[in-house]
Structures are given as structure tokens and as C-alpha cells.
Amino acid sequence: MPNTARWAATITLTATAVCGPLTGSALAATHSPAALYAPSSLVLTTGHGEFAADSTPERAVTLSCAPTASGTHPAALSACIELRSTGGDFDALATRGDAMCTREYDPVVVTVDGVWQGKRVSYERTFSNECVKNSYGTAVFTF
Amino acid sequence: MPNTARWAATITLTATAVCGPLTGSALAATHSPAALYAPSSLVLTTGHGEFAADSTPERAVTLSCAPTASGTHPAALSACIELRSTGGDFDALATRGDAMCTREYDPVVVTVDGVWQGKRVSYERTFSNECVKNSYGTAVFTF
Numbered sequence: 001m002p003n004t005a006r007w008a009a010t011i012t013l014t015a016t017a018v019c020g021p022l023t024g025s026a027l028a029a030t031h032s033p034a035a036l037y038a039p040s041s042l043v044l045t046t047g048h049g050e051f052a053a054d055s056t057p058e059r060a061v062t063l064s065c066a067p068t069a070s071g072t073h074p075a076a077l078s079a080c081i082e083l084r085s086t087g088g089d090f091d092a093l094a095t096r097g098d099a100m101c102t103r104e105y106d107p108v109v110v111t112v113d114g115v116w117q118g119k120r121v122s123y124e125r126t127f128s129n130e131c132v133k134n135s136y137g138t139a140v141f142t143f
Numbered sequence: 144m145p146n147t148a149r150w151a152a153t154i155t156l157t158a159t160a161v162c163g164p165l166t167g168s169a170l171a172a173t174h175s176p177a178a179l180y181a182p183s184s185l186v187l188t189t190g191h192g193e194f195a196a197d198s199t200p201e202r203a204v205t206l207s208c209a210p211t212a213s214g215t216h217p218a219a220l221s222a223c224i225e226l227r228s229t230g231g232d233f234d235a236l237a238t239r240g241d242a243m244c245t246r247e248y249d250p251v252v253v254t255v256d257g258v259w260q261g262k263r264v265s266y267e268r269t270f271s272n273e274c275v276k277n278s279y280g281t282a283v284f285t286f
Contacts, residue, residue, distance in 0.1 A: 039203035041215065043186045043257035052263070060182035060258040062205035064215045071214070072184065072207045113256035113265075114186035115203040120195070122256075 038118030040065035040080075040088075044073065044143060045111045046133070052111045052124050061143045066117075078139035088116035090123050090140070099135030108133050110141055181261030183208035183223075183231075187216065187286060188254045189276070195254045195267050204286045209260075221282035231259035233266050233283070242278030251276050253284055 042063045049055030062071040065080035073079050086092040090112060108130050112123040127133035127141075134142045185206045192198030205214040208223035216222050229235040233255060251273050255266040270276035270284075277285045 039188070039200060041186045041188075041203035041205045043184045043205070045182070045184075045258055045263075056261060057182060057258045057263060060184035062184045062186070062207050062214055062257075064205050071205055114205075115188055115200045118199060120188075120200060 037066045039115050040083075040117050042071075042112055042114035042116065042121060044140075046108055046141075046143070048107070049109050050107045050126050052109050055109050057111070059143060073139075073143050075139040075142065082138060082140050083116070088119070088121070090125065093136050093140055095135050096138060099131065101129065101131035101135060104129050106130070180209045182258050183226075183260050185214075185255055185257035185259065185264060187283075189251055189284075189286065191250070192252050193250045193269055195252050198252050200254070202286060216282075216286055218282040218285065225281060225283050226259070231262070231264070233268065236279050236283055238278050239281060242274070244272065244274035244278060247272050249273070 042065075043060060044063060045052075045057035045060040047055035047057045047059075061073040063073040063076055063079055064070045065076075065083065069077040069080040082093060083090075106129045107126050109124060109126045110133060112121055114121055127136070185208075186203060187206060188195075188200035188203040190198035190200045190202075204216040206216040206219055206222055207213045208219075208226065212220040212223040225236060226233075249272045250269050252267060252269045253276060255264055257264055270279070
């Protein structure tokens, strides 16, 4: 086999090995009529404003925590660990002690919709500014 | 370098090359304060019952359609293409002509929450049975 062909084969095989198992397990889990675990799939949005109803979502990310952490959330694994530690209670996410934020009032509203461990979630929370939002928890609201 | 170390290095590099670009673009997109495109991130659930309020979500999948199709939805790409073709109108998803379903009444309710092209989505629809649900569109409700 010429060298380039061998490299192409290696890359394809490795991609399957690395990316494949995730897709495979997700498929198996979502397709089975009786899933082995309670689903945890969320959409988080953030936008400027006091209430979600009046604000346009500027960013929206997905977060799936079962069977594995995934989604477009930039820190999916940390976010899942944090949520598991509070039992899915978004109000219980503690603020970080080291965050230094100004008192500027430029409210941002975060929404969370979907399912956490089999229970429907519909959550909304307003922070006085972006910095304060990002200071809660270490990952969940930082997107 | 011993052979095993070289292989480990190859796998790591390849994994970064193959999986990295996706993560990178997702990060850039979700982190930038002014995203280059309107976000499209959804959570779809399905459960037995007539109304979402009375039913337990048995399955829940995420679907992200920008910048690329992703999520735990088993056919994310097809689902995104279908939704784009109806402009995000879930009621406009046509039923497949070739679906053969019984008239059995065992209702399943589907919910869709999140954001489609920058607009909030909160959708609920009841189908008379699982087969009828899966006959709508080719992918969106088939999870």
C-alpha cells in the first residue's frame, strides 16, 4: 500500500475509533423504547434583557448529560458534573468566590429548557450583567 | 520513539485533527458576543400520554442546526434539512405517503423547546400512536 493510502486508512480508522463509540452509544440509547437511564437533554439560551419573553436569544447551546456529556455547550463535561452535584437544581449553583464584577446594570437573562434526569425543566434567571452570570458555578452558565 | 508511543501520538494528533475543528468552530460561535448566525438549538422529547404536562418524557434528544448539524438526535443532519425546508414550522412537516399505521389509540406527545434561527420555540403535538409520530417528516420526529 503506498504511504498516502496507508495514512488515509489510519486517519479513517482512528476517527471511527475516537468519534464512533460516542455516536454508537447515543444511537442505542435514544432508539431503545425503554431507555436504561433517565434522559438529560437541555437547551440553554442567553440574551440581553430582564425577561426571556422580551429578549432575543443571542446564544443558544445544547447540553446532554446522559449517557455521556455532549452538546454545543463549550464545557459540557464540567457543566454536567456541576448539575449532578446540585441534583439539577439551577438555583443551587454557587457563585465563585474569585469573581470580580462591576455593579453595572446591563441585565442578561438565561433560560434552560428540556429534561433533567427524566423531569421536565423550564428555568429562567436574570443576572445584573454578563460578568455576574459567568460567576455562577464554574461552567453551566458560562457559554 | 518506540512504536507504541508513536501510535499514541498519531492517534492523539488524528483525533485533534478530526474532532478538533468542530469543537473549535462551536466554541468560536458560542463564545462570540455577536454570533455570525442566529442560533438553532432544540431539545425534543417524547412520552406516552395526551399532554406533555401529564406525561413523563421517556426520550429526549438535542438537535443543533448551526453552525453544523449535531446533537444526540439520531438523524441530526436530515432533521435540520427538513426543518430548514419548512422554515422551522413543525406543523408543516408532511407525513410520508408510504407509512402504514394501525388505528390503535396509544397517544404519544412530542415537545420541542429551544431556539430556531434566533426565535424561541415551544411546541407540543400529540400523535395517536408511535407509528403515526414516526410517519411525519422523514427524520425530525423519528427519535
